[in-house]
Amino acid sequence: MKNSDRFSIVIFFWFFATFIGSANAAWGLTEKAQQIYERSSASVYQIQIIDLKSNEKSTIGSGFRFSKKGLFATNYHVISDVVATPERYRIEYVNANGERGDLILKALDVAHDLAVLQGEASDKAYLSFATASMSKGDHVFPMGNPLDLGMTITEGIYNGLVGEDLYQRILLSASLNGGMSGGPAFNSKGKVIGINVSIEGNDLSYLVPAEYLLKLAGEITGKEETQEWQAVIQDQILEKYNKVIHKILKAKWSVEDFGSLKIPQNIAAADIKCWGKTEPEDIPEKQFYSYSYKWCRSESNIYLSSDFSTGTIGYYFISLGSKSLNPLEFYKVYSAELSETDFLPYVGEKDVTEFRCQSDFVKIAGHDWKGSYCARQYKKYPKLHDVFLTFAALGEAKQGHIVRIGLAGLDEPLARRFLQKFLGGIQWVE
Amino acid sequence: MGRVIVELLPSHGHKVERRYVFDNGSATIGRSYSNDIILDDPFVSPQHLVISANGKMVYVRDLASENGTEIVGSAPLMNQVAKIQSGEEICVGKTKLKILLPGHPVEPAKRMDNLAALRSFLDRWSVAAVFSLFVMGIFVWASYMEQPSDKFWEKEVFGIVWGYLLLALIYVGLLGVITHSRIHRAYFKRYLALSNAGILLSYLHTEVGPFWYFGVFNNGLIAIAEYVISFGVMLVMLWASARLTKDFVTRKEVIKFAGITLVLIVLTAWSTEDIKIGFSAKPSYPTQLAPYLKPWSESLPLDSFLKDSGPEIFKPVDSADKI
Numbered sequence: 001m002k003n004s005d006r007f008s009i010v011i012f013f014w015f016f017a018t019f020i021g022s023a024n025a026a027w028g029l030t031e032k033a034q035q036i037y038e039r040s041s042a043s044v045y046q047i048q049i050i051d052l053k054s055n056e057k058s059t060i061g062s063g064f065r066f067s068k069k070g071l072f073a074t075n076y077h078v079i080s081d082v083v084a085t086p087e088r089y090r091i092e093y094v095n096a097n098g099e100r101g102d103l104i105l106k107a108l109d110v111a112h113d114l115a116v117l118q119g120e121a122s123d124k125a126y127l128s129f130a131t132a133s134m135s136k137g138d139h140v141f142p143m144g145n146p147l148d149l150g151m152t153i154t155e156g157i158y159n160g161l162v163g164e165d166l167y168q169r170i171l172l173s174a175s176l177n178g179g180m181s182g183g184p185a186f187n188s189k190g191k192v193i194g195i196n197v198s199i200e201g202n203d204l205s206y207l208v209p210a211e212y213l214l215k216l217a218g219e220i221t222g223k224e225e226t227q228e229w230q231a232v233i234q235d236q237i238l239e240k241y242n243k244v245i246h247k248i249l250k251a252k253w254s255v256e257d258f259g260s261l262k263i264p265q266n267i268a269a270a271d272i273k274c275w276g277k278t279e280p281e282d283i284p285e286k287q288f289y290s291y292s293y294k295w296c297r298s299e300s301n302i303y304l305s306s307d308f309s310t311g312t313i314g315y316y317f318i319s320l321g322s323k324s325l326n327p328l329e330f331y332k333v334y335s336a337e338l339s340e341t342d343f344l345p346y347v348g349e350k351d352v353t354e355f356r357c358q359s360d361f362v363k364i365a366g367h368d369w370k371g372s373y374c375a376r377q378y379k380k381y382p383k384l385h386d387v388f389l390t391f392a393a394l395g396e397a398k399q400g401h402i403v404r405i406g407l408a409g410l411d412e413p414l415a416r417r418f419l420q421k422f423l424g425g426i427q428w429v430e
Numbered sequence: 431m432g433r434v435i436v437e438l439l440p441s442h443g444h445k446v447e448r449r450y451v452f453d454n455g456s457a458t459i460g461r462s463y464s465n466d467i468i469l470d471d472p473f474v475s476p477q478h479l480v481i482s483a484n485g486k487m488v489y490v491r492d493l494a495s496e497n498g499t500e501i502v503g504s505a506p507l508m509n510q511v512a513k514i515q516s517g518e519e520i521c522v523g524k525t526k527l528k529i530l531l532p533g534h535p536v537e538p539a540k541r542m543d544n545l546a547a548l549r550s551f552l553d554r555w556s557v558a559a560v561f562s563l564f565v566m567g568i569f570v571w572a573s574y575m576e577q578p579s580d581k582f583w584e585k586e587v588f589g590i591v592w593g594y595l596l597l598a599l600i601y602v603g604l605l606g607v608i609t610h611s612r613i614h615r616a617y618f619k620r621y622l623a624l625s626n627a628g629i630l631l632s633y634l635h636t637e638v639g640p641f642w643y644f645g646v647f648n649n650g651l652i653a654i655a656e657y658v659i660s661f662g663v664m665l666v667m668l669w670a671s672a673r674l675t676k677d678f679v680t681r682k683e684v685i686k687f688a689g690i691t692l693v694l695i696v697l698t699a700w701s702t703e704d705i706k707i708g709f710s711a712k713p714s715y716p717t718q719l720a721p722y723l724k725p726w727s728e729s730l731p732l733d734s735f736l737k738d739s740g741p742e743i744f745k746p747v748d749s750a751d752k753i
Contacts, residue, residue, distance in 0.1 A: 286578040286579050286580065287578075288575075288578055325575070327721035327722070328637060328721065329575050330721070331640060331719050331720060331721050332575070332576060333576075334719050335640060335717050335718060335719045336576075336717075338717040338719060339717040341712050341713060346711050347711055348709075348711070349709035352711075354709060354710055354711075355710075355712070355713035355714070357649075357713050357714060357715040358738070358739040358742045359647035359715050359716050360647060360729075360730050360735055361645075361725035361727075361729040361730065362729050362730050362731075362732055362735045363728075363729040363730065363731055363732065364732050368724055368725050368729045369729070370716070370719065371735060372713070372715035372716065373735070373736065373739040373740075374713035374715060375740070376713075388713050390715065392719055394719070394723070394724055394725070395722075395724050396721075397721045397722060398721075400719070412740050413740060416736045416737070416739070416740055419736055420732065420733055420736055423732055424732060424733075
């Protein structure tokens, strides 16, 4: 039961991260792609985050002009450095001819990974958005500047929406690469349907649906230039979690058997995916105890900075048992399992406080458990917390059950309400 | 005039270095070769003093020596005579002498007791080897049971054996060097036995630990208890070492060692996660589980556990945490 096993299934690459692989796969531009490229390339730019001291780019992404007033769209993760340390960076756009211009952050949406930037108003071309809905199998044409190689267009297949309502993403079969983040993706009529945001696995890409960008841009009018971005980010994360958790809390959960327990069945199937594994006791193979686990984890997370993501929900149910070990030996295995702290990516001292834990004997489903509840606070977003909870059932000599839950980036009382329902739903099968 | 005995004492400790017996009841002491007791001490005069026994007393006469003769606990004699009792100590130059008369009481003979028997038992090579193999076996088996696999016997077992040897031999080596420098005997086998006993004791403690700590919910407290216990084990080992090699490791030295051990333990404690001062990204919570044990009072209901935990954790944060 190594961590690497558990997480190797989902390997998540942020778009701008250096990506070695199919960079120069034959991109066979169809005629359609050619048309779209010719019509739209003047409105698609490279977005550069310029380090003020060296006056060189430190991060690149893509973006596009979408209004006469000079509004540009890109991903939040492209410009996150500017939000974190505005005194060290500024934003520029560069077009295909090498012309540059300054951009100012106008609005952001961390929950959808979007940012709206303000350039100078001009008569330059801008892109417009699709109104027709898409269906699976439709062609999509993402554009952007991968790895600083120059503006490219590629072709992919629309594969529907994934994720929770209000926070959905377009799943696209296309080969996108780092640097294309923030670029537009067109339908076959050359209208923008979404913004390139991330990739996963082989040729699986995600787009942010254009409607979220329109909504964000719609909120801009009349807003002040300077913003308390941290407060905005905090509120957006809180809002997302509130919606997600309240939906989960309202839903009627069904239960399923797991060892001697009845546990809540997959509680939010749209976003939280579950996996399981069972290993029987096998003495010739030196497996002296049997274990079975089910682990679930939300697929989406919220990017805050290059080394700090949040917004995930994850939980484990583990059942251990042994016939061949004596109780002392078995409890060593059991204690070791209790000390595992999954769902906690390493976050540095600049971003979070240390965990504080509260532990006690707790009664759930008529049985005694040893439980610990730990939480830490985000330093820049004081209303946000990471919560970690772990419970081990007591009293049996050669059998054990562990429940482990991690919630990243929500307000702490909300976490407790969720845990109350979640743990309260556990029953014991005699 | 009866017999008088002079004992030459070492500068540290109590073990008599040499013993001189004078049946005629008197002796001259000094650096010159004409003396009865010739002292190689640059602070002693060539003709320094004379002692002579008279009945139940001894007379000490200083012969106008450069630095005088000091009777421990009184002012130095300069060309004077003083009367002392059997068993009193005198200092000449940097040398300490003890003057005794034949009637001086001695302790009754000791029986060949269990301790003596134990010492000679432990001094056998076969005992040292069997005991070491036994402890090493336990060590290896316990490690194997934590992560059983074939790879263990091919690879990891060597690391465990090496670790055991280091652990056992560091103690033996340290004390052995000290006793060897003092009396030219290392007491290798006795110290090895003690080292093994210490390792065994520590192992038993880790087995019983989860039972001790089952109801303790403060990890810092557990860590402190762990260090106090390992310090205790170390003290017991040092005390036993002193007993087994009596006279060669003194009480003073045991205290010195205890001090060094304490410093080492505090340093180790400092660097571990639980009491560490630096930032830790992982939560620290009690993970000790023990079979058969159950909470001795009624467990908290879930809702009150959760309700209390939040405010307990977020009690007014120290100002450093507020941003």
